[in-house]
Amino acid sequence: MVDLLFLRYFNKLWKRAVWVMGCLILILPASYSQEKMAINKVVIDAGHGGKDPGTVGRRTQEKYVALSIALKLGTLIQRNFRDVEVIYTRDRDRFIELHERAAIANRNKADLFISIHANANNVRTLRGAETYIMGLHRSQANLEIAKLENAAILLEADYTAKYEGFDPNSDESYITFSLYQNSNLESSSRFAAEVQEQMKDRVGLNDRGVRQAGFLVLYKTTMPSVLIEVGYLSNADEENFLISERGQDYIASAIFRAFRSYKNEVESQQKARPLYTSEQTNPPASTTNSEVIFKIQLAASPDKINLSSPRFRGVKGIQMYQHNGMYKYTYGEEVDLEKAKQLQASMQARGFTDAFIVAFRKGERISLDQAKSILGL
Numbered sequence: 324m325v326d327l328l329f330l331r332y333f334n335k336l337w338k339r340a341v342w343v344m345g346c347l348i349l350i351l352p353a354s355y356s357q358e359k360m361a362i363n364k365v366v367i368d369a370g371h372g373g374k375d376p377g378t379v380g381r382r383t384q385e386k387y388v389a390l391s392i393a394l395k396l397g398t399l400i401q402r403n404f405r406d407v408e409v410i411y412t413r414d415r416d417r418f419i420e421l422h423e424r425a426a427i428a429n430r431n432k433a434d435l436f437i438s439i440h441a442n443a444n445n446v447r448t449l450r451g452a453e454t455y456i457m458g459l460h461r462s463q464a465n466l467e468i469a470k471l472e473n474a475a476i477l478l479e480a481d482y483t484a485k486y487e488g489f490d491p492n493s494d495e496s497y498i499t500f501s502l503y504q505n506s507n508l509e510s511s512s513r514f515a516a517e518v519q520e521q522m523k524d525r526v527g528l529n530d531r532g533v534r535q536a537g538f539l540v541l542y543k544t545t546m547p548s549v550l551i552e553v554g555y556l557s558n559a560d561e562e563n564f565l566i567s568e569r570g571q572d573y574i575a576s577a578i579f580r581a582f583r584s585y586k587n588e589v590e591s592q593q594k595a596r597p598l599y600t601s602e603q604t605n606p607p608a609s610t611t612n613s614e615v616i617f618k619i620q621l622a623a624s625p626d627k628i629n630l631s632s633p634r635f636r637g638v639k640g641i642q643m644y645q646h647n648g649m650y651k652y653t654y655g656e657e658v659d660l661e662k663a664k665q666l667q668a669s670m671q672a673r674g675f676t677d678a679f680i681v682a683f684r685k686g687e688r689i690s691l692d693q694a695k696s697i698l699g700l
C-alpha cells in the first residue's frame with residue numbers, strides 16, 4: 324500500500340516534471356534568441372586570388388596584399404579571442420567566385436563578414452582607406468569602385484545565370500541595389516565606422532570614410548558585412564606601405580581593434596555612461612520622460628575632441644559620452660525612431676556621411692535592437 328501510494332505520488336511528480344520541462348523547452352529558445360548578442364564566428368574574405376589578380380600596382384597585385392592582411396587579422400583574432408572561430412574564404416592564392424564567398428559566410432552562420440581589398444585610381448595622388456557597406460551609391464566614385472570589384476565575376480563561367488543577369492558594367496544593374504533593405508545595415512555601419520576610426524588613428528591613413536555601394540560579395544550575406552579598401556596601390560607611397568610587413572601588421576592590427584571594440588560593444592550593451600560637458604546645450608536624456616532615446620552619433624575618438632573643432636562643422640549642441648574607452652559625440656534627442664532616421668539623414672546631408680543612430684535607455688547605451696524591442700517595433 325505504501326509502495327502503491329509512493330508510486331502514485333511519484334507518477335504525479337513525474338508528470339509534473341515532464342510538463343515543466345516541456346514548458347522550458349518552449350520558452351528557452353525564444354528567450355535565448357533574444358539575448359544572443361555574441362560575436363563568435365567571423366569570416367575573413369581576402370579579395371580576388373588565383374587567375375584574378377585584382378588591382379595591379381607597380382610592385383604587387385591586390386590579391387597578395389589582401390591575403391597577407393587577411394591572414395594577419397585572422398591570427399590576431401584567434402590569438403586574442405579563444406571563443407571566436409575564424410573562417411577564411413581563401414587562405415592561399417586561389418580563385419573563389421564572389422557568390423561563393425557570401426555563401427561560405429551564410430552556410431557557417433557567421434556573425435561578421437570582413438572582405439579585404441586594395442584600391443586603385445587614375446589620380447595617383449589619391450590615398451587612404453575607405454570602408455564600404457551594402458547600399459545604393461551616392462556618388463559616381465563609389466559606383467566605379469563597386470564596378471571594379473564586381474568585374475571579378477566576368478572571370479566566372481555562366482556569370483549571367485549565377486547573378487540573375489547582373490551586368491557589372493551597366494549602371495542600370497546597380498539600381499537593383501536601391502531596393503536593397505537589410506536589417507544588418509546598422510550593425511555593418513557601426514563596424515565600418517570603427518574600422519575607419521582605427522585606420523586613421525592606429526595606422527595614420529587618410530580617412531576616406533564609410534561609404535555605400537552595390538558590392539556583389541556583400542549583397543547576399545545574411546550578417547553584418549563590410550568591404551575594406553585598405554589603401555591605394557596606384558599611389559607609390561601607399562603601395563610601398565601596403566607591401567611592407569610593418570604596413571600590413573598595422574592595418575591588420577587596426578581592423579583587429581575595430582573588431583574587438585565592435586565585439587565588446589555588441590556583447591556588453593549596458594556599460595555606457597553618458598558624460599555631459601558644460602558646452603552642451605541640449606537637455607540630458609534623463610530629464611525627458613521617455614525611457615528610450617535616440618541620438619545621432621557623429622564621431623568617436625580615443626582622445627577628447629574640442630566641440631569647436633572643424634570636425635563638427637559648426638553644429639551646436641553636440642553631446643559627448645564615454646563608451647568602451649572612446650569619447651563619442653552625438654547630436655539631437657528623439658523618442659521616435661522615424662524622426663531619428665530623418666535627423667540622421669539631415670546630418671549625413673550636412674557632411675557627416677557616416678552618422679548613425681544610437682539608442683539609450685535611462686542614459687545607458689543599448690543596442691538598436693534592444694531599443695526596438697522595448698518600444699515594440
Ligand SMILES: [Zn+2]
Binds near residue numbers: 370377378385441
Ligand atoms: Zn578588390
